[in-house]
Amino acid sequence: MKQIVLIAVLCASSGGPDSPFALIYFFALGHAAAFQPRARFVWVSVAALVAFLAPLAYEPHVSTMFAAVACVGIVLALLASIVVHSALDTLRKQRRRMETLIAATARLDSSLDPAQTLRTIAHMAVPELAELCVIDLLDDVGSVRATVAAAIDPAVAAGVERLREAFPLDMRSGHPVAQVLAGNASRVINELTEDGMLERAAQSDEHERFMRDVGYTRAAVFPMIARGRMRGAISFLQLRGDARHDRNLLAVLEDMAGRAAMAFDNARLYAERAQVARTLQRSLMPSSLPVIPGLELASYFRPCEVNSEVGGDFYDVFGGPESCWLVVGDVCGKGAEAAALTGFLRHTTAAYAREGSGPGSVLAQVNRAMLEHDFNGRFATAILARIRSLGSHVELTVARAGHPPALVRRASDSQRRAAGERARRPRCAARSVPPTSDQRGQHPSKAR
DSSP, rough: OOOHHHHHHHHHHGGGOOOOOHHHHHHHHHHHHHTTTTTHHHHHOEEEEEHGGGGGGSSSSOHHHHHHHHHHHHHHHHHHHHHHHHHHHHHHHHHHHHHHHHHHHHHHHHOOOHHHHHHHHHHHHHTOSSSEEEEEEEEESEEEEEEEEEEEHHHHHHHHHHHHSSOOOOOOOOOOHHHHHHHHEEEESSOOOSSTTTHHHHHHHHHHHHHHHHHEEEEEEEEEETTTEEEEEEEEEEEEEOOOOOHHHHHHHHHHHHHHHHHHHHHHHHHHHHHHHHHHHHTTTTTSSOOOOTOOOOOOOOOOOOOOOOSSSEEEEOOOOOOEEEEEESSSSHHHEEEEEEEEHHHHHHHHTTOOHHHHHHHHHHHHHTTSOOTOOEEEEEEEEEEETTTTEEEEEEEEEEEEEEEOOOOTTTTSSSSSSSSOOBBBBSSOOOOOOOOOEEEEEOOO
16 A cells, blocks of 8 residues: 555656656556455555546546556556466465465374374365365275265264265265276366256265255365275365366365375274284283182283384283293284294293293293294293192292392282392393292282
């Protein structure tokens, strides 16, 4: 507005309609108006025009030359402003779309949970890229198994998910999503209200009424393909708006679909790997503790880190009323190789313990068996305890191999170490450290 006031002052002080500044500054202001956002473009252009024609309000006579120059200048300036404004508006839209795509890419790595990843993808597309975003996932037999939606109005998204669950998508219907999933090619529909498109896409009368009430207008549907496999389809819809899917927008949407497919597939693979690790970890632990008269047994295991690799921690309880064994150990490293060594140690310890030797002798035999196998230099630590019933008392014998000592907690809440100091270094497959000597103690028979 400062420039507009400057025009009026210069025109009034330098000849009114004959001022040489009028036409020059009108072009300058027209150019400046072109750089304004759409909301301010019109009123800035009108203000500039009023300032240019201000001399007509106080000059009784206007030359023919001024009138001719004014008409030509106004037309040229407005045309130039409109062209520049349209080009800049297109650039601004494309920049916002790219910023949305970049932000979505950054957020896609924020979670490795497949369900949360889908929610993130759908919400990142709204409202900059679409008013409604729907993601349909395929199951192993090629049917839609899950649908996630996001919209400017949360009630619309909830309605889409409810109808998908109530009326599953018929893969042989004329629904755009079914056609994309069947043909692996994207589809763009600029007028959903024409040629009976909504009737063919509807899965029920209720579904058709919902689409009409919400105002389905335009849709762009893209396949979600990751690592050569179809994972589902993602739909970007406009509701009651006049925005069209131009070439630049379609390029951004296609890029978004590809990134979304890869992010979901990564989360899915991580979840499957984590499930395998949990299953394998459970197989290395006793499914339940044995019931031994005179003893109360309890166990609790929680890994320090939540990841997709099985750890090397293990424990076991075995034996009978006369002699009960407890073993706790830790294998170096994580993954399949650590799991193999963990299973070997657990079952080998149980086998040697049933021969009737003491805990120290059992660990020495396990150590020799471990050295006879190739475990790629992996080592392990362990603590083995044997509990024997002696009438009104029980005898506890503990042997350690590089493991921290056990604690004995009495009914009076006092506790002490059940073994001496730990060994100088843990037992290793390549370099054996003998187990510490057996440590014995007698305790009342209701030991826990």
